[in-house]
Amino acid sequence: MKKLLSTVACGLVAMSLGQAAFADADDHKLSVDGVAISTDAKPMEGGPLDELISGWRFRSKETQSLQTDDFDNPSFVFVEDGEALFAAVDGSEGKSCSNCHEDVAEFAGLRPTLPRWNEAKGKLYSMEQYINDCRVDRMGADKWKWTGSNMTAMTSLISLQSRGMPISVATDGPVAEAYEQGKEIFYTRVGQLDMACANCHEDNYGAYIRADHLSQGQINGFPTYRLKNAKMNSIHARFKGCMKNIRAEPYKPGSAEFQALELYVASRGNGLSVESPSVRN
Ligand code: HEC
Numbered sequence: 304m305k306k307l308l309s310t311v312a313c314g315l316v317a318m319s320l321g322q323a324a325f326a327d328a329d330d331h332k333l334s335v336d337g338v339a340i341s342t343d344a345k346p347m348e349g350g351p352l353d354e355l356i357s358g359w360r361f362r363s364k365e366t367q368s369l370q371t372d373d374f375d376n377p378s379f380v381f382v383e384d385g386e387a388l389f390a391a392v393d394g395s396e397g398k399s400c401s402n403c404h405e406d407v408a409e410f411a412g413l414r415p416t417l418p419r420w421n422e423a424k425g426k427l428y429s430m431e432q433y434i435n436d437c438r439v440d441r442m443g444a445d446k447w448k449w450t451g452s453n454m455t456a457m458t459s460l461i462s463l464q465s466r467g468m469p470i471s472v473a474t475d476g477p478v479a480e481a482y483e484q485g486k487e488i489f490y491t492r493v494g495q496l497d498m499a500c501a502n503c504h505e506d507n508y509g510a511y512i513r514a515d516h517l518s519q520g521q522i523n524g525f526p527t528y529r530l531k532n533a534k535m536n537s538i539h540a541r542f543k544g545c546m547k548n549i550r551a552e553p554y555k556p557g558s559a560e561f562q563a564l565e566l567y568v569a570s571r572g573n574g575l576s577v578e579s580p581s582v583r584n
């Protein structure tokens with residue numbers, strides 16, 4: 304851990320001295336089992352970025368290639384876990400997801416809109432909350448932990464149904480307040496390294512922190528399988544990891560702060576294609 308942190312710090316010192324190695328995202332094209340998925344998009348007018356690029360384009364050729372074939376993509380072991388969970392009876396009501404949701408394909412189109420306002424609950428909702436509401440209220444089963452393996456298996460399976468569809472979260476109306484809160488968090492310097500998300504993912508994407516090629520910190524590929532920990536990683540787990548790397552006290556997965564940040568970060572990628580479940584290092 305120490306070593307990683309000092310590596311990060313050194314990389315950043317180098318950046319501020321203007322000595323960091325920069326390299327544009329490559330121009331490789333992603334196609335999965337022969338179906339093309341766009342890895343860049345034109346940003347909306349007035350947005351903070353003048354180009355939108357998926358994190359896939361910043362990864363090594365070897366890592367990229369794992370995502371071009373679902374058979375090679377290690378995420379699919381977990382997607383299969385999700386399929387088994389979808390069919391499994393659990394809880395006091397003796398029900399499985401598939402009793403009510405006949406085909407998981409009915410969730411096509413859901414991932415790109417999340418998080419979004421839940422009118423009935425009167426608050427911002429992420430996919431994890433929809434799933435847990437069904438478990439608790441409709442199945443009489445226990446909640447799954449936000450970043451737990453059952454949850455990420457299920458969010459991988461549900462997100463996959465929207466692969467290739469453009470992200471399009473709403474940022475106005477009832478979610479406007481959360482959007483502003485998320486934006487504030489994104490630009491606020493925190494931690495012992497006194498850095499904001501924007502310092503790395505907006506000002507310095509393309510730079511190398513040693514061997515790690517900094518991306519725009521987009522979430523269009525989540526949940527993502529990381530070679531580093533050999534499992535599916537949720538959006539909030541990734542945010543937590545980045546905050547720890549700058550030696551900040553991270554918010555909790557599922558907290559209002561991380562949900563607001565999820566909404567804001569998702570909106571920065573409005574237009575990018577859903578790539579879930581992706582592979583990263
Ligand atoms: C007893 C029936 C029932 C069971 C069992 C059930 N659900 Fe649901 N689910 C619903 C209903 C009803 C809704 C609300 C549909 C709506 O508002 O359009 C819903 C909504 C959802 C949504 C939000 C969909 C959207 O478009 O807003 C997700 C995601 C979801 N369920 C996933 C699951 C998963 C995963 C399981 C199993 C862990 C599960 N559900 C079990 C009935 C059920």
Ligand code: HEC
Binds near residue numbers: 501515516518527564
């Ligand atoms: C010190 C620089 C640094 C800061 C500050 C930082 N990150 Fe990161 N982040 C990284 C690195 C390095 C990676 C891995 C390479 C990449 O995808 O950029 C990463 C990856 C990510 C990813 C995964 C992208 C993908 O395509 O898989 C997300 C999302 C992300 N960061 C969000 C955030 C958020 C939100 C914040 C603020 C809370 C933040 N990061 C702060 C360095 C940073």
